[in-house]
Amino acid sequence: MSTDKHIVLNDVHKSFGPKSVLNGVNLEIGRRESVVVIGGSGTGKSVMLKCILGLLHPDSGSIKIGGTEVSGLRGRKLDEVLATMGMLFQGAALFDSLKVWENVAFGLIQGKKMDRAKARDIAFDKLAQVGLKADVGELSPAELSGGMQKRVGLARAIATDPEIIFFDEPTTGLDPIMGDVINDLIVHCVKATGATAVSITHDMASARKIADRIAMIYRGEIIWQGTAAEIDNSGNEYVDQFIHGRADGPIQMDILKA
Template identity: 70%
Template sequence: MSQTPKIRVRGLKKSFGPKTVLNGVDLDIESGESLVVIGGSGSGKSVLLKCILGIIQADAGSIQIDGEETLGLRGRERERVMRKFGMLFQGGALFDSLKVWENVAFGLIQGRGTAKDEARRIALEKLAQVGLGEAVSTLSPAELSGGMQKRVALARAIATEPEIIFFDEPTTGLDPIMADVINDLIVACVKELGATALTITHDMASARKIANKVAMIYEGRIIWHGPVERIDASGNDHVDQFIHGRADGPIQMQVTRP
């Protein structure tokens, strides 16, 4: 494809002391694509996402956003790139001291300098988009159920109408029905924005619902990458074991015995 990918990762490496977590990750995400990265615990999913976001500094490689190298960007240059991003954190990561609408409007007020009245109007609009009414807007996060907190976090992620949205384990801690509701909302919100989405998850039901493309990370590398409809016929034993949740196979989980 001749078009410049929205996100292009090449040779990305990251170690923590003697432990190598990313060992040469190559990945392209096209504009408007919804890519889900799957993999077991400790496979490097979260570190990959945090390196692309700039939360963690990679040791080597390249991370291009819209063709611009971002590895090593600092200060205002990093902030300029960050304005393209929205993020749904694992667990929601809402501010306990702020009302719901203030949580949703946080990036608008703090990051964009939006006037408070306008930010509140946008926050209410985004809350409505995820199925929450104005009555919820004045509550504190502690007064909400887990599913409602996740909806508020999604509203916050889309409030600045970002070009790229990151979803970190979006269904963790939710029952299967609420997880499916969140998956449907993610699909609808990403489509409405025309955004590019990168999701990391170990939840295959979520991956199948959200993704156009799926990539699997194992031992710090992408070992398979393709359309979601081809994942059941990937021809990769690691992928096959993971998506069917089998204990036996090439992926050996480390179990500490007493």
């Protein structure tokens, strides 16, 4: 594991109105490391990710990327930071007004002002990397299956050769086999580009496959972290309950009990 810290979250707080979602998140992610944050629905995973990306501004605390404070950045400065990142969204979030290849090339053409023809070549290259044939590039995203959309989303995320790639529930909504295909692609793409990877998921099979290190978030705090191998002997009853998917345990779902 590298000692070079790429992303450092220090005591990050975020609340929406009276509802506090992040209660002091502390997390350090090394360069070229793949960290998976696990946790149930509504525990603050997505909010944490959006804070790192600058889509949400934390109420307090610091988020450093490569040593630079990014929380509170706006406008062009935020764009500069974002240009070093890629993200695969849960629902792929492809632009349905554009063709598949234009989606993949979007960050190159709009973000990096690359020539269209050159960006198109790179887009088809990236599509091939995620196992899609060239003719898919001319289709519109609505014509693709969920698994294919995820692959296009992955191609778009890696198109600009980002230093950090975020994965928001990469396998959610896919069948187990397609989920595993996506996991393999993620591992492969992260290795190939040498990027730092941050994923959030509640799919343990996916977490075990793509993580160097796993951190568990519960009620807006990181309650445990360790290597992927350590998770089965974490000695943490919250983690044990989560990875075995038991309804009984210290984690109580916010549902009305009879």
